[in-house]
Amino acid sequence: MVEVHGRNVTFYPPPKARYLVGDFTDWEKRPIPLPGPITLEFPPGAYIEYAFLDEQKEPFPDPDNPHRAQNPWWSYPRAIELPGFDPTPPPNPTRPVEVQRHRLHSKAFGALRRYYVYNPPEPARATLYVHDGVAYYRTAKLAEVAQALLELGQIHPIRIVFLEPEDRRSEYWFNPRYETFVLEEAVPAVEAAYGPTPEKALLGASLGGLVSAWLAWRHPGVFPKLATQSACLTASPAGGDSYTDPEWLTQQYQQSPTLPLRFYCETGQLEWLLAPNRRFAAMLADKGYPHLYTERPSGHNWMTWRQGLAPALRYLFGR
Known part of the structure; x- marks a missing residue:
């Protein structure tokens, strides 16, 4: 009680x-x-x-x-x-949202991988690749949020690719096989089926936020925009403990020249990743990256992340 x-x-x-x-x-x-x-x-x-x-x-x-x-x-x-809790619910679309299911045999992993694709009713200006795709599709209802914002005229039409891992910890932890899967298998398969778009972007929460920031750092010309939610920035390629590792990726960004990237970042105030995300946002400010950083009075959960979907899409793809 x-x-x-x-x-x-x-x-x-x-x-x-x-x-x-x-x-x-x-x-x-x-x-x-x-x-x-x-x-x-x-x-x-x-x-x-x-x-x-x-x-x-x-x-x-x-x-x-x-x-x-x-x-x-x-x-x-x-x-x-608590009293005063007032989440802003994402908007709902007026029309049904269609999502196509796909399977892809990955040579990088030697197994079938599944992904879903939301294609907007207008020609897409960007393709957003989302890690932990099933949760973002089913729990967060990201496709519905994107279509509602498009109907309101608040964002350009975007395609969303929901990528689903088999073992998210090993795949998202600076794994070159996952990098190969995304760049050399998933992106070509999507573009062969739906056509290329002028931009590509990344989105993920927790370890999905980590791998988004890592892939963008390694390939800024491919993914110039990204959104991270409660990114697990306490991780190191040489480590293995997301609670005690040094903030390796923040250090890499700090030591690198400022890259042509645009960030939306947010975290909850009740989680262990608050301070690392604050330090990452401070690094972005110090180095002059265009970014929007937000904190919410909640934790490492979908209540936090779902509230951030519409602001993230508006900031990265707003008209």
Whole structure:
């Protein structure tokens, strides 16, 4: 059970609960022991996802909170909305959105890969390649957001390619095979089926944000625009721990000449990646990159990311 008093939330542990976890604890990385009720302070108007751990540190939901989080991966997180929480819902299109499903035999991975394509009703001015495509398609409803903004005259028509990984951690972690798959297999296949566009861009959340920023750094002439959401910037090719590695990619951008790139970046204020994303945004400002950086009073979740879709599309593809 929880009680909300302004910015303070008191968590009352059920009988078998031994720890409290959420975005504010890096989930299982820094669980908070629960000898009894505990009160925590959050930003004004925050959206909070949380769960409990038992004695074996197995997660389970709060039995007294029926408000399930918008989480496509786990069923146990529950949500709390503090007073003043006022998310801006993305616009909805007036017409049905058509998405075509494709399969591609990848030589880079030696396996079939799947991807979806949203093609706008007008000739596309850009193609946006999206990592973790199924979640962005089904949970975030990115194609619907893009078509609604197009109907409102707020963006140019864009094609969206939803790429789906098999093992997102290994593929997105500075993996040259994934780089080959995107540049030498996915892009040519899409352009052969739908035609090329004047621009190509990248979008991803968490590790998907990391690989977007990495691919753009390596190929700025191919992907001049990108959007990152809660990018996992605590990662290094020589490391392997996204919580303790140095911020390697930020260092590479800092040491490189300013590239012809345009960034939309955002993160939640309740997640362990807040400070690394702030430092990345400061680096972009110092080096003169055109960019828009936003923070939201929420965490590493789809409530945060879905609110950022329309602003990202407007900034990168606005009329």
